[in-house]
Amino acid sequence: MKTPAYLILRFISFILVALGLALLSFSSTTLISNDGITPQNTVIMLSLGLLFLLIGTIGPVRVIYKGAQLPIEIKHAILVQAVVLPLSGIVLVLTGIVDTPIYGVWAVFIVGILSLLSALAGFYPLSKKLPDTFYIGEMLSIMKSAGVSGNKEDSLADQAFTRWTHGREGVLVGSKAPDGMVITMNDVKVALSSFFGDKPLVLNFGSYSCPHHRKRMGELQTLMKMWKNNGVDFLTVYTAEAHTEDGWKLVDQYISDVEYTNENDFCFSYAKNIYDRKKMAAWLIDKKHFEMPLVLDSMENSLLNAYNSWPIRLYIIHEAKVVYCGDQGPFGYEPAKVDMVLKEIMAQNV
Secondary structure (H helix, E strand, O other): OOOEHHHHHHHHHHHHHHHHHHHHHHHHHHHHOOOOOOHHHHHHHHHHHHHHHHHHHHHHHHHHHHOOOOOHHHHHHHHHHHHHHHHHHHHHHHHHHHOOHHHHHHHHHHHHHHHHHHHHHHHHHHHHHOOOOOEHHHHHHHHHHOOOOOOHHHOHHHHHHHHHOOOOOOOOOOOEOOOOEEEEOOOOEEEHHHHOOOOOEEEEEEOOOOHHHHHOHHHHHHHHHHHHHHOOEEEEEEOOOOOOOOOOOOOOOOOOOOOOOOHHHHOOOOOOOHHHHHHHHHHHHHHOOOOOOEEEEOOOOHHHHHHOOOOOEEEEEEOOEEEEEOOOOOOOOOHHHHHHHHHHHHHHOO
8 A cells, every 4th residue: 555654644643633622522511511421322332432442452452461562653652542442441331330421421521532642642643753655554564564463472573673672772872882893895894983083973774674774765865965075974884684584574565666676586584694794785785876885784783782773773973972872763763863963063063
């Protein structure tokens, strides 16, 4: 499905906001007029309450309880629904049990508040994190492969996050930038610190098989062209793949890429040695016309671990210290924030 996911989420947010406001208006009007909820409406609310409890329990509550790891922004949105749906269900069910007209009015009021919470704290913030080129079909593919419809042990996402991350935090701003050996595309081993200096250095961690890395590459390269003549260096550290045939596979994730030919040409596995990693980096450079300087992380994944950069992450290093640590990818990967921080750094140095 080629519909941008953010549009769908904003439409859902709009419906929930409209519903919430309607419920708040109805309950306020009813309270002012001293009316109550009729028995017929009580039966409807009891039925809706049981439905909300069922959906909430087998959906978001189960996902949170089972603990399958997801991109943090998606999991936050699911967590909000895991609170909203059961609470709405409990409030509506109690309406049928208590069977007091005035209680039914307050139940409608509470559900209206929860509806607004679902939109403004759940769906809408997630929509703001998604790029225009991220489609609803891709989101559904991610959630399916993450095991949303199954258990933690069935989650490819959980297995990948467990393998490659040790928590979601990056290196704290103000900390000394971690060092380690990288390999150039000419097979020369050098220290990452050899790229540090008086100029700010934008460090881009990623791989070809991360769809968000590919989708936002244009933004990143535009950023580099804007800043390279203003005393800013850029470097990509090519790390472990995000989505592979033998890992967290995403179905049909390359179809929208201009270089796509057929599925057999896009079957990538985890690198078994540095030459496999170099081959994938060369593919990225060739297929995406990638102009940024690029080095390879070691097969020990020392920099991936040191910077907690899987699947993608952005940093700014200045005078060997971390001055910007981007949020965890995929949705925390935002080149626009790098631009803002660079402007602040340059303003301070004027």
